[in-house]
Amino acid sequence: MAEINKRKILVVDDEITVCKSICSAIESEEYEVDSALSGEEALKKEEEKSFDLVITDLMMPGISGLDLLESLKAKSPDVIVIMVTGYPTIKTAVQSVKIGAFDYIPKPFTPAELRSLVSRAFKKIESEERAEKEPRPPKMPSGLYYMIGHTWLRKDEKGFATIGVVFDFLKPVGIITHIELPHASDNITQGEECAKIIDAEKYTHRIWSPGTGRVIEVNEKLKRDFTLLRKEPYHDGWLFKVEPTNLEEDIKGLVVSE
């Protein structure tokens, strides 16, 4: 691949060690990785050359991750922003998705986890660039609560919630070779990992839960047929059911489908 076509990535973290580590984790021939130690520096670098992807820490002195996200999106709406967050700020991370972040990744993470995310991000760009059209892209039913580009949640009359993955997430993932689901009685928390999808390229995609609660039922059908996820992401392709413990609060971080 020619130099010119290299994807440009900017890593922003106020801690130099972390910043360097993240850089080395994603460094490859395909990417041109740059780093910035503050929001201000990031914005300056963005002036010089535009980046395809910005990986930024959420908690930074001065311009915070969220401020940076808003500034970047205002300048170039196409830029993909991935938030790096610690657990204490996971709620903010969920919020960041609502206001335009592609996704987020909680610290600490392995290089593989980050790469999967980056890869999915670029795949998304590529598919958009190619203007690929699914023959029949499944339409999200109305009345679902969802985390943009990620997962959805459906309330049922018993007060339980069914959780699944949004098609936008699955589209760049491609062929699914494995799905890792939680067990019944596991506790899950909004914004935290609740399942994993492994694709044909062995990328592991972590799935953030849209709600908080206890898992009461897992989609056994899905375990046997992974294709259901792509085929029927809003129906038979659901992941599991939870008994939510704080649904009202969870919904604040989600968007309702029309």
Add this chain to the structure above:
Amino acid sequence: MKKLFAKFLNLPLRAKFILSFLAVICFGGVLTLTLGTRLEHKTIIDLAQAKVRHDLAAAWMVYNEKLNDIRDIILLNSSHESIQKAIKTNEKEILERYLGRVKEEFNLDVLTLTDARGNVILRTARPEIRGDNQSKDAMVTLALKGETVAGTQIIPSQELLKEGKELAQRAYLEIIATPKAAPRAEDHEKNGMMLKAASPLLDENGTILGVLYGGILLNKNYEIVDRVKEIVYKGEKYKGREIGTATIFQHDLRISTNVKNANGERAIGTRVSKEVNQAVLKEGEPWIHRAFVVNDWYIAAYEPIKAIDGKTIGILYVGMLEKPYIDLRNKVMLTFTGMAILSVILLLIFLFFITSTIINPLKGMVFATNKIAQGDLNHKMETYFRDEVGQLAHSFNQMTENLKKANEKLIQWGKTLEKRVEERTKELREMQDYLIQSEKLASMGKMAAGIAHEINNPLTSILINTHLLLEKMEKSRAFHENLELIADETSRCTNIVRGLLEFSRQSPPQKTYSNINDIINRTLELLENQASFQNIRITRKLNQNLPQIMIDKDKIKQVFWNLMLNASEAMPDSGTLTIISQFSSDKKYIEIEFIDTGAGIPKESTSKLFDPFFTTKSGGTGLGLAVSYGIVEQHKGKIEIKSEPGKGSVFTVSLPVSG
């Protein structure tokens, strides 16, 4: 006076009672006695005086009878024909013989005949003295005018001497000094007092031939007075003394009397008192009163004796010895007083008993109060009567009874105090442990949040770089294994941090009214499908009458979930899980017990059971119970554990009924 009254007030109750009663009685008694005796005295004296007045009337009758006798004698003899004839014929012998017989017959002291000019013709007592003129005499004067008169008359001593030597002697009286009498200059009395009558002698033509007069000398003549005594008092005596007395006074001098002097002789020559003198002699009024006669008190009646010209010349007196009446009065008074004293004594005895009925219970009460004051609560007061004091005693006993009970309780309490203190200390220690645990959790939460944030960055660097190294290193190369170890352990650190954060992120509970049994049932529904529950029998003993309580349903469910899951994991092969919901013994809590028949928990572990990250399970985070503990604590409840290794464990969750 004030001091005396104060002294009185300090006297014993009985003395006060008796003194008060006595004062009233004495006052009343003396008053009655005084008034009574006065009244009685007056009555007796009035009676006596009335009697004496009657007696005086009787005395007058005797006196006047005598006078009438004399008048009749004189009148009859003056009109006797033989006397008239004898005067006419001047036959002196016949006159002398005849009149001398009349004088003897009728016991006259004087019987004298005068002619028409008043010259004495014949003096029967002294025939040798005659010729003297008697026409100056008041009675003779009237008789010379043709009237027959009778009356009492003072006869001068020279006239008496003419009429008879022994008459003058009889009339002569030495005046005896008498106390209380009016002063008198003379020391003797020579004149006499006579009952006398005079009547004219008339011829057939009515010519006055002369006058016949005669009488008896009252001086030392006791006939009248003794007769009065005889008739009126019938000779009654009182203690050897005559009760009744009568006296004829010539002026104020006793000339005829049966009043005796100290020697037992008739007290002639003594005089009437000044008072009587004044009233009777000078004013001519009768005088009825008690009077001191000679040497004794008499109830006396005096009336003037008047001459025919109306002049008071003497006194007729009757008197009763006052002594019988006084004695009678004294006797009555004595009886009266005696009765009064007897009444007082009887009353005092009565009072003594009556006051006893009041004072004895009071004394008993004083005794009882002292006893109680000394600490003897067993002393019981006797209740004698059902009066106010009795009621008081009853109340007092009741009070003592209550006091005793209270005291016993106090003693009992004192005995159990040590035990209570021990219990309370234990409770406090538990509470302290609980607080320490809570504090531990709270600070742990805060610290965890801080640590998690700080540790995330280095962990991120370590994790990324380790993995990068691993990726670049061939698997066969040395240190590959070591790097994997680092990577795994870093991942474990990640999990620990995540657990810490989860633990620290406990949000405040959202409480609603919820039914505990419903929560238990729903949790069980969800759990029954779990693999670990397949070989476990579940028994529910749920009290259906439990009230709804304010709790965070979801959090409590999480607690139950954790406890039931723990129980099931304690019984990997088989066993029974018993779930009981009930009231605590004081009804302030709802208790939910989870009883398993598992391996139990060793004693040394039970105290650490609720510590975060303490786990006995190989795959556990050690946060389940710590989180449960935190939730129950947020509900102001408790989790307790009782465990016996080999037999099983009991987890008890207590949630307050209110709030």
